[in-house]
Amino acid sequence: MSGTTTRTIIKTSEQVRAARMTPEQRARFAALRDEDIDYSDIPDQGGKPFTRPGSLENFFHGMKKQPAAQANGAGKRKAHAR
Secondary structure, three states: OOOOOOOOOOOOHHHHHHHOOOHHHHHHHHHOOHHHOOOOOOOOOOOOOOOOOOOOOOOOOOOOOOOOOOOOOOOOOOOOOO
């Protein structure tokens, strides 16, 4: 990890409590309907299915699959006589 730095983020219990939703915020969120959400700033996906960010689905696409080992040992290499 040359050239990179890492840091630990420490929060107090007060900071964690302050970041939680209040009962009023939670009630407003629960009352929100799907029709009320503005999706206009999200780019069109062109009909492709949604995958989670960081999903490895596309990373492994096109990679060769390793043949599975056979239970009867038929796929094992034969030992060469010396």
